[in-house]
Amino acid sequence: MRLLRCGQDSLLVELDSLEQVGALHTALVAARLPDLVELVPAARTVLVSARPGSTGLAAARAVIESADLSRPPDRSPRTIRLPIRYDGPDLDLVAETAGLTVDEVVELHSGAEYTVAFCGFAPGFGYLTGLPEPLRQPRLARPRERVPAGSVGVAGEFTGAYPRASPGGWRLIGRTTAILFDPRRTEPALLAPGDLVHFEVAR
Amino acid sequence: MSRSCTIVRTGPQALVQDRGRPGHAHLGVPPSGALDQPALALANRLVGNEESAAGIEALLGGLVLRADCSCTVAVTGPAVPVTVDGHRVDSHTPVHLGAGQVLALGSPQGGIRCYVALSGGVDVPEHLGSRSTDVLSGIGPNPLRANDSLALGAPAGLPSGVDVLAASALPGELVVPLLLGPREDWFDADSLARLNGARWTVSERSNRIGLRLEGEPLRRVPARERLELPSEGVVTGAVQVPANGLPVLFLADHPVTGGYPVVGVVAPNSLPRLGQAGPGAALRFGTAQMV
Structure with missing residues (x-):
């Protein structure tokens, strides 16, 4: 996992596989962080954008660093x-x-x-x-x-x-x-x- | 009684815009919204609207509209000649229109997008929480055309009593802070060094999706010359570099994902000025002052 900066208010998380993308995206959605504006999963990345001037990115970082990427996300999908x-x-x-x-x-x-x-x-x-x-x-x-x-x-x-x-x-x-x-x-x-x-x- | 105005002429492009619909990128939906947000917010304040009200973004002037009811309007953005029934009035100040009176915008100087707020705000249906027209994906109302009737909401507040406001004006050359990343490692050292200060010209193929920049192309490091980047999320203000090495600076209607590397992202407070930069405008990035 690599964290890449993406302007003042966003972070691009680069991962090894689509499975890891799914796991991290699910973990970030589940964390319901109040200051996140966008969460954009893609092929090998998750883009995290926070409200300008908020502590959203720091909060997201804590979730990202503690997320278990090896486990398929625990959820009940539609x-x-x-x-x-x-x-x-x-x-x-x-x-x-x-x-x-x-x-x-x-x-x-x-x-x-x-x-x-x-x-x-x-x-x-x-x-x-x-x-x-x-x-x-x-x-x-x-x-x-x-x-x-x-x-x-x-x-x-x-x-x-x-x-x-x-x-x-x-x-x-x-x-x-x-x-x-x-x-x-x-x-x-x-x-x-x-x-x-x-x-x-x-x- | 229902309130409305009628579009008489549009100029090159006139769109309903508000603060846009950020928060839907994961569904493939661009943020959209007025490119010069402070200008629209000012116009709204001048006529007594909430800053979130929808107004009209008029590209290169030429907009003519007729009030179908008594209303207050304000024109902001760059300096632009404004008339009511052919008589010159000021921009950047509240102007009262009686039913049947015609407001006309001339050609703006020092920018390309003027904003017209009307008391009560333009009241078209919201799509995903916004009334903005997104030219990339077609969400929101169609671009305005002659004879369109635009419903207006109920006026909420009183016009603001400011005395004198200056029109915004772009300098001869824009200098825009750029934070490198996420993909600066795709470019060679010489290109990254040049990016700090090299002069770019805004192409006439620019629009609300992005500014296409012309200049000396940026080169990738040899190891990545033929690589494809899996599509990834991009933000407004991202400077994406396609295979030809000429950057595209993404504005509000940008695609939410892209497959070309983003070398850097401009400071958010430079976005309103970038939305005023027309074809031929000169632009330099400053990468040094932001570490």
Whole structure:
């Protein structure tokens, strides 16, 4: 674990794995420190931002230094089910790369349990871990200029769904009808870090 | 009776802004909010609003609006010619508009963003606790357009009775304190030395997401030249350096995570001035005075 300074009011904690990120993020959320403005988990880091002029960073530091990163976080996560149709434009490419049939890809992707490791890229875009090994594949060599909202893709160790139309380089395998982000809802983002996610084939 | 004003013309860009929606970065939501927070807060105080009320951020002037009810307005930020029904009035002071009167902003000098507060505040629906338009992710109201009607809240306080307030003005060259990190070790010693004092020019491709800076590119240490950084959280004021070596200084609508190394973060109290820096503005970072 490395602590990196990030301006006057923030600290970037660098960790060795996504599991450690999850453990530290959970510990910091559980500590309910009053002066923290943002807690942003990412692939290998947790960004901690405190209210300017407060003692929030010092309090966070105490939690960070005493957190047990080897233990999976003790929590009872929400489970979110995302209906999906596996008809993405890169489904054949993903199957070919994995050396599987399309049906086997569908079975693998829909059979796994995923965890929202972190969000980013766009509001409501969750990076989901738990992707079966054969589906861990590189991004497209040429990103698409427009990926339709709801598209479900894979890239590296992650799978995820695009909350709205945007450019994107993930290999697209399907599409969900779930509304991943709506700023008018009480809870605008459907997915938050720590949530469990299942893809369910829509009939 | 409902209170409102009508946008007659917008100039290059006019947005509803307040103090933004910090606290949602873990959901992928940028903080947003007025780039020159003290200017918006001053405008709000002048018309008797809470500082948290929403106003209009007008880029490069040109905003024209008509009051549909009796209201008090104030224009702050850089010096800017202001008229009511064609008659010159002062900026940085409360001005009363009767129903039907038209307020117009000319071109600002010494900055690029003017703020217009109206008594009662702009009363559009809040999204995640803020009325701000976020140009990166599309949260909040659409950018204002001619003929838009903007609802105003009920006036809460009395206009402030100050005598004379000076307009803010940028110096010919901005000098901004920069705290190195978190990823200064990605850059070679010569680049880090140059970063203290080298002159950058604000590119015309800059916006509320960030200031793109032009100058001599920063170089990475050889061992990291082709490395990719796993995406990590970034803060407002972060100076991110993409592969081409030309820094991007993140402003309020910045993406909440980024995959390029952040060499340093500017002092928070320089953010309002940076929000006033237009294309061609000169900028230097000072890394020495903050250890």
